[in-house]
Amino acid sequence: MKPDRALKHGVLLFAVFLALVPSLFMIMTSLKSDEEYTYNKAGLPQALVLDHFDNVLFHSPFFAWMGNSIILVVGSVLLSTVVSCLGAYAIARMKFNGRGLLFSVSTALMAVPPVVMIVPLFVLYSQLGLISTYQGTIIIYAGLITPFSVYLLTTFFRTLPRELFEAARMDGAGDLLILRRIVIPLSLPALLTLVVVNALYVWNDLIIAIIFLQDDSKRTLMAGISVFQGRYDNQIPLTMAGMVIASAPMIILYIAFQKYFIQGLMAGSVK
Structure with missing residues (x-):
């Protein structure tokens, strides 16, 4: 060598x-x-x-916390994916005034740290009665992950052959039909990449979950594990055991879609 x-x-x-x-x-x-x-x-x-793993699984509301995290992950990722597909298709394949500006603004939102939006969001949610609600928190997460999703999908949609769209329009297909029958099947690697990346973000988030889900019955997995140190006398091994178990679902998700994940990361890099 x-x-x-x-x-x-x-x-x-x-x-x-x-x-x-x-x-x-x-x-x-x-x-x-x-x-x-x-x-x-x-x-x-x-x-x-192995006592710490037993305590986490059977002597704490671990599965309730996991259920809350799954609700947030599925809801926010699904909502973001639908909105992002529609927005990215419009930006990539439809002609209208302000298309470039819309894409630029959406991309710029990726640089905005979520922490700067916590205070205005908390005030707004307090007035609307959305604190400690699944739907309110799902909307926040979906809003945070959508800019990156739009950017990635727009880049990928632009690499698809123009001839496919022209042939579909000649057959009388509208934009929604083209998106559903042609674009989405061809964009499976990029879509699965978004699912993995966005699911990881929502699953591992702590600050949004603590602030906007104050009800103990709706505590997420990461927020629940964070209370181990205060509730169980700073037992670091117990907290680490909870983190090991909490990491397992996301590791399994990544391994299951690893091939598509790598393909999706390369989407749009070569035309």
Whole structure:
């Protein structure tokens, strides 16, 4: 192997190691007893302790929290995907005044940090009575993930052959029929990429869930795990066990759609 190639591989392996360190620390800590974690925070566990996983699964409202997270993920991702498909198709394939400006504004919204919108949204939701409601929180999440979705789908829709649209219009197909019968089937990799990325965002979010879902019965998984430290006397291994279990569904989702995920990330990069 050439020296420059070996150097590149070494740098990549080091970067992978750095990326995996937090996950390895989380798994190792979840398998330690509270006493062992006190004097051995960074080392390997001397004996595997599974009591924390039992406490998380069967001595806390874990499955209720997971159900709330699933409701938010499914609702917000579904709403965002439908809106994004319609918006991206209009921007990519329909001609109207302000199309470029609309796309620019939508893309610019990707740079707006969600934290700056919390105060006005909270005031508005308080007046509308949408605090601690699924529908209100779903709308917030859908609004946060839609700009990226529109950008990715617009880029992908523009790469589809123009001849397909012209042939469909000659056969009398309208825009909605073209979108449903031609564009969406051909855009499956990009759509599945959006599902994975957006589901990860909503599933892992903490700040929106804590502020806008204040009812304990509607607490999400990440918000519920965050109370372990306060409710269970700062038991870090217990919290880490909850994080390991909470990560499993998203890891499974990514592995299941990994092939489409990689294809979707490359969508529109080569024309």
